[in-house]
Amino acid sequence: MSVGSVFGESHEVRYRTVDVDGVEVFYREAGDPSRPALVLLHGFPSSSHMYRRLLAELADDFWLIAPDHVGFGRSATPPVDRFPYGFEKLTEVTRGLLDRIGVDRFALYVQDYGAPIGLRIAADRPDRVTALITQSGNAYQEGFTPFWDLLFRHAADRAAHEDDVRKLLTVEATRWQYEHGVPADRRERIAPEAWLLDQAGLDRPGNKEIQLQLFWDYQFNVEQYPRFQEYFRTHRPPTLVAWGAGDEIFGPEGAKAFARDLPDAEIHLLDAGHFALETxxxxxxxLVRDFLRRNP
Incomplete structure (x- = not known):
């Protein structure tokens, strides 16, 4: 295990790497492990970097763990012919990481790709998850926008649509993910290094093939939605929804849909886009601090 630290006024953020079944997994950790745990799972094309400000703001009250999925950020990026990229495998690695570092019970914050990973963990072991926070972390058909039309065509006929889908891996597309749906007076809050860092990850040799494989595999997440919804109805986890009202990837109807199975869910539509934490x-x-204090 390798460890580094950056010190703040009253707490520190620690940067760690652990081996999970032969794969190096990087994660950011902040706060006191004796406090309630919050696990933060990022989406495409980002990394745990997207949670950098949230870790700094919440470390006084919570123990926070934010891993990079395999193929993202500072975690290992084995080529597609040496690692079975798919959301079931990413879930297995995430579960292994939590077991490895001793995170037994935790609240769960999910965004984008983090949702099908985190919700698999929650549905498999509902006793481990104390609360759920979703920021554009979809679990309903209502959340899909026209953005997904090309991806679903790619899922049905990969060879015919692979070249078109590659356009989603360009710097223009990455910047759009951060800026769409954001009012002009809020765009100045978006740190350009966020989308530039994401693009640097995508531009690593072999990484686009990793992302194309995960694009294709996403169709199997949709098949899990009924199971996720049954988990909501049966176990009623306290749920906070903090979603960009202008998100053109997972639209606000996906946020509102949580109320169908979780009538007590606290739903907030923010004047933001897909990466609402930036603005x-x-x-x-x-919202998270108040919610978790009321749902310890």
């Missing part, structure tokens, strides 16, 4: 980080931190 509404303090607001979301306040």
């Amino acid at each position: 509404h980080g303090s607001e979301i931190a306040s």
Whole structure:
């Protein structure tokens, strides 16, 4: 295990790497392990970097763990012919990481790709998850927008649509993910290094093939939605929804849909896009802090 630290006024963020079944997994950790745990799972094309401000703001009250999925950020990126990229495998690795570092019970914060990973963990072991927070972490058909039309065509006929889907891996597409749906007066809050860092990850040799494989595999997440919804109805986890009202990837109807199975869910539609933490980080931190204090 390798460890590094950056010190703040009253807490530190620690950067760690552990071996999970032969794969190096990087994660950010902040706060005191004696406090309630919050696990933060990122989406495409990001990494745990997307949670950098949230870790700093919440470390005084919680123990926070934010891993990079395999193929993203500072975690290992084995080529597609040496690692079975898919959301079932990413879930297995995430579960292994939590077991490895001793995170037994935790609240779960999911965004984008983090949702099908985290919700698999929750549905498999509902006793481990104390609360759920979703930021554009979809679990309903209502959440899909026209953005997904090409991806679903790719899932049905990969060879015919692979070249078109590659356009989603360009710097223009990555920047769009951060800026769409954001009012002009809020765009100045988006740190350009966020989307530039994501693009640097995508541009690594072999990484686009990893992302194309995960694009194709996403169709099997949709098959899990009924199981996720049954988990909601049966176990009623306290749920906070903090979602960009302008998100054109997972639309706000996906946020509202949680109320169908979780009538007590606290749903907040923010004047933001897909990466709402970039423009509404303090607001979301306040919502999370209040929510978790009321649902320890």
